Amino acid sequence: MAPDTNVPALEVHDLTVAFDRKPVLWNIDLVIPQGKIVGIIGPNGAGKSTLIKAVMGILPLSSGYTKLFDLPLNDVRGRISYVPQRESVDWDFPASVMDVVLMGRYSKLGLFKRPRKADRDAALDCLRKVGMEAFANRQISQLSGGQQQRTFLARALAQQADVYFMDEPFAGVDAATEKTIITLLRTMAQSGKTVIVVHHDLQSVTNYFDWVIMLNTRLIASGPTQETFTQDNLQETYGGKLTLLADVGDLIRRESFPQREKKL
Amino acid sequence: MNDFYIILTASLVASSCALLGCFLILRRMAMVGDAISHAVLPGIVLAFLFSGSRDSVTMLLGAGLIGVFTTFLIEFFHKKAKLQTDAAIGVTFTWLFAVGVVLISIFAGKVDLDQDCVLYGEIAYVPLDLIISPSGTNLGPKAIYVMGIVLVLIIVFIVAGYKELFLTTFDPAYASAIGISTSLWHYLLMSAVSVTTVSSFESVGAILVVALLIAPAATAYLLTDNFKWMLVLACAAGILASLSGYYLAVWLDGSIAGAIAALSGIIFALAMVFSPTHGLFFKKLRQVAH
């Protein structure tokens, strides 16, 4: 299946996401073209991880919808991949690096089928791309932070997806790993993959990303880095919260208000 | 021969429990397992009343449903009534267990269960309940067949759903991102725990089931970093506890179930100290060496 490269990789329409009824993302609207490395930036609690989780259907939406390649999520699940935050799993889990990377093949395998030789080869190939082939049989509890991140990345690669969502892949990794990852992302983008990255280090934004999404509960801006990553937008993204918006959010939770009234 | 029957039954129970226990402890659901093992009691009593015997499929299904109902209730109290999880677990299982005990007293004449048996079973009586073929041949104790079938079912379940169980346990967020239903596998696992608990209940009782669900799995977790080995080692730890526990009970002339639980704890303690990889003794040794 050769994807039409003109269709946007991701389209988010009027998306609102709430925790315990309180909106943490309000009315997000954006369109991301294919083949870009996209950074999502914003202060703590701005809803960066929430945005990608909502797009992938891990969190329920209060309103709005998302489309990938102009199709609803369930039709394109096989084409999206996810790299969760490193701390989100228990690294004491009894599994080897190979076990984790093979998980990337699960969605292609389907129910009840076990990984075959070809899947192992593919997994090993992905490990090679992140410079971890020597660690294939290492237990994950013995990995360093950077190696854990590379393992997760290899798992995502093994999925052979078209869009990759990554939650803070650069957080707490060594310089070598950071370099490996960014080189890899560039190669992926060149072959037409779209990579959407939650990121918190402002220094590297212009260096790493073709496109930025600036977020603080609401969308401040989304566009090519050159035009979008401006002092004004930064000021607005990090320059304090809209207190009225926060108050209204609290009110919705306190009053147990229905998010959207039922359509009659 | 009776020794052999009892040890075999205990080992079958121990293996089923140990396999499921590995998933429970890695999912941080050990106490939910504990809750289910207590909460199936009213289900057992009611199924007993309706079907009139203790070895029917009705019993397995009925009590299995109660087990799933327990997990559902815990989640309901937690999510809808906003009760903290630990309290939701505590309130739910004590209530269902109390209902079970009261039901036993109400129908004392009709239900062949007593309170003590609920807690620590009567595995010593396993060899008495035999299956005799029409021609009169002794085919061995019924409990062995029941537990054997349960163990086979559990193994089939784990082998068939290995990928999904493994992934939803390790990284549920990634699992749902690639379209695997975490709640489906959660409830399937809980059903398996319920069925195992119910079928082991009368031979080993509520408490031993908990010990066998948790202790062997925890022991194995300290011995290996490989999940498949963990499953194997957990079974081995459970069988070892059954074997040594039986002889301890015979020697002391006490409860077999209690002795097996006690030994599963001692085996855990040994692993905690002497495990080559994670044991306190070798860790200390390595520290000193450095």
Added chain:
Amino acid sequence: MNSLAEFFSFADPNIRYVVVGSVLLTASSAIVGTFTFLNKRSLIGDAIAHAVLPGICLGFIVAGTKNPLVLIIGAFITGWLSLIAVDFITRKTRIKEDTAIGLILSVFFGIGILMLTVIQKSGNASQSGLDHFLFGKAAALVGSDLYAFLIVAVILLVVVYILFKEFALMAFDKAYAKSIGYPVRTLELILTSLIVLAVVIGIQAVGVVLMAAILITPAAAARFWTDRIVVMVLLASAFGAFSGLAGAYISFVAPAMPTGPWIVIVISTIAFVSFFLAPKRGVLYRLVRQNNIRQTINNENVLKVMYQLGEENKNFFIPRHLDEIIRRRKYEKRALQSILRRLLHQGYVEQTGNLWSLTEEGKKKAQRVVKIHRLWELYLTTYMKIAPDHVHEDAETIEHLLTPELEAELEKQLGYAKLDPHQTKIPYQHE
């Protein structure tokens, strides 16, 4: 009703013992349990309850008789030992806390059962009754038991009374308690000792398995009725005492019934009723509240439609036919009629024949809703850079929700703007 009168006359000393004993046990456990609950250590109580069994057996083996003091000391030792073991395993190995609790709970209990069965077969005649610890023996309490209970209950109450402030702060914010120089470790030690004490006497009423219930279920129930910790403790002990009394009564009426499980069923019922019916936190209350909100939304939407029709005709008080309203906003005729009747009852609309018109109050209310709607749309486009064609949906919700304070704040932040993003006039009250 004879049995009721006979029971509550407390003429029979046995009844007195059972009642006083059960109430003392359940009420004092509930008080200590409240702090267990607030510290989110509910399952620790369960672990201690199981772990005291080997201690009791040990006490019996040492003393050779059922000397209450020795049994309590034995129970106290293994109860404490179980906590130390859970703590040790969690700190020193990769085992997580819930696994450690379940492990210690079942293993200690297994050891207890083993010892109990060995003692039972040892032929020591005075052992009979030890198994009461498994399921409790509230119905068989005697005078000498009562003294032991009374002493323990008094200790519990006095210590909780003296250290109430400290315990409350620890449950709320341990880090802060530490920062202002509270001896947190010591206080935890004391609280844990109290739990062990409460368990040691409590299991004689309900037994080991159900002990967790009389510790935490009253607290869980009480939590739904109050946000104040003092009230919560009092309420929990009242719930506990009531269930103790009810359990004693049931075992009086039906002697074959086990008292402990009945106490637990009563307290659980109280808890379930609380979960569902308590004001503010109860499930039912929240459902009713949501229904009320839905009604308000419907009411205000109908008023809004009538206001908007009025804007078009430059006259807000023209009587309207149902179809006119339905043309603007989809309603089922029956549903719309019932909404209008509600509004009529509240004095916001008037009915003439089958035509409906706004009253002055109705117009005012509708105007406020329309104003907030348009202000919010403007807020979203100005402050959140949302396209004008994407703001309507959100405003549909907010218009029914905003408090007068937030409404004033919104007006101020937008400088009392005249026009919304669709260039429609924003109606203010004074105009």
